[in-house]
Amino acid sequence: MASNVRTRFAPSPTGYLHIGGARTALFSWAFARRHGGTFILRIEDTDVARSTPEAVQAILDGMAWLGLDADEGPFYQMQRMDRYKEVIQQMLAAGTAYHCYTSPEELDRIREEQRARGEKPRYDGRWRPEPGKVLPTPPEGVKPVVRFRNAAEGVVAWDDLVKGRIEIANAELDDLVIARADGTPTYNFCVVVDDLDMGITHVIRGDDHVNNTPRQINILQALGAQVPLYAHLSMILGDDGTKLSKRHGAVSVMQYDDEGYLPEAVVNYLGRLGWSHGDDEIFSREQFVEWFDLDHITPSAAQFNTEKLNWLNAHYIKQADNAHLAAEVSRRLARRGVDPETGPELESVVALYKERVANLNELADSVELYCVEVHPAPELIAQHLGEAARIALASLKARFESAPWEKAALNQAIKDTMAEHGLKMPQVAIPLRVATLGVAQTPAIDAVLEVLGRDRVLARMARYV
Ligand SMILES: Nc1ncnc2c1ncn2[C@@H]1O[C@H](COP(=O)(O)OP(=O)(O)OP(=O)(O)O)[C@@H](O)[C@H]1O
Structure with a gap:
């Protein structure tokens, strides 16, 4: 069933996709899938100093490994600059944004004075147009920034789908710079234009963004846009209790691949991290999509637990x-x-x-x-391949040469050898393991031999008899 639900995951390519970002991506993806909607991938690459093509690739690889397929995108903010500039012009023309010529030095001075007076430091609105106010003459040779004309009064509020109602007084919000003096748009503004153009209905993101939301809502409203619903997910914390981030403690999703985890196990683990469905601990991707909702998300931060991930991984490998x-x-x-x-x-x-x-x-x-050719450790050879063991292996090898290559016959050959030499099972089976696989412990020896195959078994035994 197609629906109008449209969600997005919007990482900045300043490093790999880590487990915290991946959990946020998974929830955003699952919500779209649950509602037959559209999941969009947007690369927020405007921090040119920190963004790299390698990080973009690492994010795409991580998403692909987890099976989080996007229906639209990846879109790149750096390719949308003309569009942002167009909207800035529209806002200037509509009077919802204005030029501000205050230099950074002047701003510092203003803030210092405010602090000295015990006030909260903020832009003092000297270039903000007001009815009847005469603005200063723009200084020559100075390129202005563009500020959003935030409402001076009232509150901005939303019903967060995870955190409940949040209200911020407009008086708390500065007139945000939306374009720098060189014309480049700023972070919050790009996000707003993207969410608007991409028709995002549900912004599902980490709660490290909660402070951006009132500003983004105000700008969306100034653009006459329908404001999306917001769901701010709790942060995933590392072992030391602080937020996992690229710069702190988090490892790449792909490192879990290197370390031998199945993506199914990681997806199941992330699904349970901060979300629950009764007492269910193990669920497939399909089951997760069917069950996923925003009502059962824990608003408090979730701690990563490697032991539980390991348990799930062993389970998924067995299955x-x-x-x-x-x-x-x-x-x-x-x-x-x-x-x-x-x-x-x-x-x-x-x-x-x-x-x-x-x-x-x-x-x-x-x-x-x-x-590969195995080389048992010298201690194993000394312990298990002494003279008596080699004599037994020689007669066993002779039996193997003519035995049909299947478990029952191989077992019989071992038993006959034990009887011939008056040995117990381990006295034959362990030397045989060391000779054929180079280790003293293996699954049932008859099954091992059957799978390893006659030629390999005989060739490996031949080295010791
Ligand atoms: N530890 C975390 N737990 C849950 N979600 C997170 C975590 N870190 C980031 N996110 C979310 O993942 C998405 C992508 O974030 P982003 O690419 O900016 O990663 P980041 O690790 O926060 O970056 P940085 O290391 O530069 O702070 C955002 O929605 C963000 O809220």
Whole structure:
């Protein structure tokens, strides 16, 4: 069902997409999907000194990895400069904005005097047009800034969909500079023009923006626009209790990929961070979209909890189908310079390990043993591949050479070898593990042998017998 809900995620490309921004993006995306609406990606790249193309790419990569697909965009603010300038001209013509020639030095002086008088420092309105007021003559050679003519009285108010009603007295708000002396538009103004042009109905963003909202509402109203609804989400805090940000403590979403997390686990984890649906902890992306609403968002800040993410990750790895895991492992092995083609079929290897691992890197560690020549640690060789063990392995190898390559027959060969040499299971199975996979612990040995395959098993055993 198509609806008119239009949300946006608007990061600044001054670094990667981190977990705090990603949670905000997820909620904005899920709200649009829940209502059959449109999700827009907007790159707020006007801070040219800090924005980089690499950061844009990192944000796009992070969004793609999480599966947060945009219906429109990415739009880039730097490509919309002409439009912002056009709206500034319209506002000047309409009298909702005006030129101000006060220099930065003068502003400092005014603020100093206000502070000395015990007043709150603010622009004193000397260039603000008022009925009957005679404005000073513009100084020669000075390029003015453009200020928004904010209402002097009354309040600006909105019913925040997370925080409830918020009211700010207009007297608290300065006449905001919307264009600098060089003509470039300022942050809050660009956001307003974008939200207006992009027909945003629900601004879902972090509550670090809550102070911008009254200014943005006033400008929207001056433009005769319909004011969107606002939902200010709580911040995600790092382990030290302060806001995660690119500059402080947050790691890139893509680092979770590097560390072996499935995106499904991260999305589920982020979905529960500051939002709840009864006692449900585990839900698919589809379920989340179906359940998501703004009524069950916690207004207080949410703390990141790695342990819970790890628990979800292990759960999703267990549940994942083998082909999906094989693809994840293959990518990881290739990154390590290991050719996955040299091992047995990956799907059957991952099936042996998916219940036992905490993350995809651990899974790849185990699978790697099936693909490369293994070199057991000298202590393992000393402990498990002594003379008696090698003698047993030699007769086992002879049995393996003629055994049908399936679990029951391999098991029988091991049992016959135990009986022949008067050994217990571990006295045969552990040397066999060390010889074939280079480690003393593995899943059930008959399953391991079956998957590893006759040729590899015999070649690996041959090194010790
Ligand atoms: N820690 C956080 N928790 C929740 N949302 C956040 C967090 N940090 C940023 N956001 C939200 O993510 C969106 C994109 O923010 P932005 O790209 O400016 O990231 P940022 O980390 O705040 O940047 P910076 O590090 O430059 O302050 C905004 O809606 C912002 O409110």
